[in-house]
Amino acid sequence: MAEATAALSDVVVHYPGRQPLGPIDLSIAPGEIVALVGASGAGKSTILRLLAGLEHPSRGRIDRAAAPGRTGFVFQAATLMPWTDARTNVALPLELAGVAAAEARRRADEALAAVGLGDRLTARPRQLSGGMAMRVSLARALVTEPDLLLLDEPFAALDSVTRRRLIEDLHRLWAVRSPRPAIVFVTHDVEEAVYLAGRALVLDAATGRVTRELATPGALPRAPDWRSDAGYRATVELLAVALARSMATVPPEAGS
Amino acid sequence: MTRLLPPLLLTALLLAAWEIACRALHVPAYFLPPPSAVAVALVDRAPVLAASAAATFRMAMQALIVAAVLGGGLALIVSLSRPAEQAVRPLAVALQVTPVVAIAPLVLIWTGLDHADRAVVALAAAVAFFPLFSGVLTGLKAADPDLERLFDLYEATPVQRLIRLRLPAALPFILEGLRVASGLAVIGAVVAEFVSGSGATQGLAWRLLEAGNRLRTADMLAALVLLMVMGLTLNALVGVLERTVRKRTL
Numbered sequence: 001m002a003e004a005t006a007a008l009s010d011v012v013v014h015y016p017g018r019q020p021l022g023p024i025d026l027s028i029a030p031g032e033i034v035a036l037v038g039a040s041g042a043g044k045s046t047i048l049r050l051l052a053g054l055e056h057p058s059r060g061r062i063d064r065a066a067a068p069g070r071t072g073f074v075f076q077a078a079t080l081m082p083w084t085d086a087r088t089n090v091a092l093p094l095e096l097a098g099v100a101a102a103e104a105r106r107r108a109d110e111a112l113a114a115v116g117l118g119d120r121l122t123a124r125p126r127q128l129s130g131g132m133a134m135r136v137s138l139a140r141a142l143v144t145e146p147d148l149l150l151l152d153e154p155f156a157a158l159d160s161v162t163r164r165r166l167i168e169d170l171h172r173l174w175a176v177r178s179p180r181p182a183i184v185f186v187t188h189d190v191e192e193a194v195y196l197a198g199r200a201l202v203l204d205a206a207t208g209r210v211t212r213e214l215a216t217p218g219a220l221p222r223a224p225d226w227r228s229d230a231g232y233r234a235t236v237e238l239l240a241v242a243l244a245r246s247m248a249t250v251p252p253e254a255g256s
Numbered sequence: 257m258t259r260l261l262p263p264l265l266l267t268a269l270l271l272a273a274w275e276i277a278c279r280a281l282h283v284p285a286y287f288l289p290p291p292s293a294v295a296v297a298l299v300d301r302a303p304v305l306a307a308s309a310a311a312t313f314r315m316a317m318q319a320l321i322v323a324a325v326l327g328g329g330l331a332l333i334v335s336l337s338r339p340a341e342q343a344v345r346p347l348a349v350a351l352q353v354t355p356v357v358a359i360a361p362l363v364l365i366w367t368g369l370d371h372a373d374r375a376v377v378a379l380a381a382a383v384a385f386f387p388l389f390s391g392v393l394t395g396l397k398a399a400d401p402d403l404e405r406l407f408d409l410y411e412a413t414p415v416q417r418l419i420r421l422r423l424p425a426a427l428p429f430i431l432e433g434l435r436v437a438s439g440l441a442v443i444g445a446v447v448a449e450f451v452s453g454s455g456a457t458q459g460l461a462w463r464l465l466e467a468g469n470r471l472r473t474a475d476m477l478a479a480l481v482l483l484m485v486m487g488l489t490l491n492a493l494v495g496v497l498e499r500t501v502r503k504r505t506l
């Protein structure tokens with residue numbers, strides 16, 4: 001087996017006055033897609049930030065094979081700079097890394113075209129719909145050709161049609177890359193988790209641990225009609241039950 | 257145009273009422289001259305008043321520049337370090353709550369009585385300092401925390417972060433600070449001139465004092481009108497700047 005793209009070993013994070021997260025052991029293989037589900041406050045976003053190197057654990061080890069700048073992050077909101085256009089937003093990671101402006105611009109245009117926004121290069125964020133803004137955010141995360149792509153409930157604020165289209169586009173973008181990036185994403189939506197990921201983890205807020213790990217059947221990327229497949233439905237059901245069980249034990253003080 | 261009409265109408269109405277009341281009640285001119293007398297004073301004293309207005313305006317602008325450089329610069333430095341901010345902020349607040357009138361005699365001693373204009377600039381700058389310092393500092397810390405994380409993720413240098421994220425995010429706050437500070441700079445200049453009160457500054461405040469001492473109330477009111485016009489002009493200028501920047505950046 002190839003070296004893990006990122007791995008958490010025996011990682012614990014303490015929060016003041018709350019149930020600590022972990023210990024967590026989690027290894028992300030190159031090119032795999034992992035879904036993290038769990039109640040609010042379970043620490044899903046913290047795990048993403050640990051994997052990104054944006055937060056440091058109280059205990060344990062984090063190994064990251066991804067070179068600096070080769071990790072993409074998509075936040076819950078599009079998180080674009082409102083004072084500049086889509087192209088400059090997408091080019092930002094390259095320019096911060098010292099890529100020449102013309103080259104950064106060319107690659108930003110390519111990344112925007114790949115997410116279907118080739119005609120909105122000079123649009124300001126406020127001129128874009130929620131779905132389009134999310135696509136710009138995705139293009140910005142992909143522009144550095146990351147080995148690891150981290151998504152923190154990126155589709156939560158979108159309507160169901162837009163969300164479904166973005167999920168399918170994400171699969172397509174993932175599949176055409178060589179090598180494929182590893183993706184870890186946080187979601188509340190079990191259907192989204194099962195459809196998008198090869199592996200789903202349930203994080204329990206009461207204990208701060210992974211209480212269930214589930215491999216999804218079938219190959220990635222999915223065909224859109226896989227949602228009517230019996231294997232898909234059975235896995236969704238299993239995951240929903242596991243999630244409900246983890247949420248039933250949420251202590252009252254574990255808030256958002 | 258329709259937006260300007262109601263306030264102009266109201267002003268005309270008030271002026272008319274004032275004029276009529278003065279004439280009907282035979283109010284002595286030293287107590288309250290009618291608007292027509294103020295208008296005559298404005299025209300008669302125009303050369304002197306214009307020169308004084310220019311002097312006050314120049315001192316207020318110099319103060320604004322000093323305050324912007326010092327306040328903005330200090331905020332920029334302080335924004336890079338939390339302990340520095342904790343150390344500096346109380347002192348900035350202390351400066352803000354100290355009445356400018358109270359420190360004026362002291363500043364006058366320091367600059368020397370022969371350089372009353374420098375004292376006026378220094379005092380007006382002290383008044384205009386806080387909104388600029390506070391505006392820049394608040395603005396520099398107002399960037400979206402997730403955008404800050406993104407800059408962490410891509411290992412941005414402090415300079416990159418400042419130029420590409422924090423300054424653009426701070427711009428609306430800086431402009432708001434500038435708007436408040438420009439008004440305060442004029443107020444500060446007038447108050448400082450009052451206190452220095454030697455005629456060495458020849459600004460509008462001096463004209464006010466001078467006319468007051470001679471009971472030339474119409475001249476006083478004419479100077480006041482000019483001060484008001486100056487304030488409105490400054491406010492409008494900053495407003496235009498604000499709209500231009502907003503259009504370019506949003």
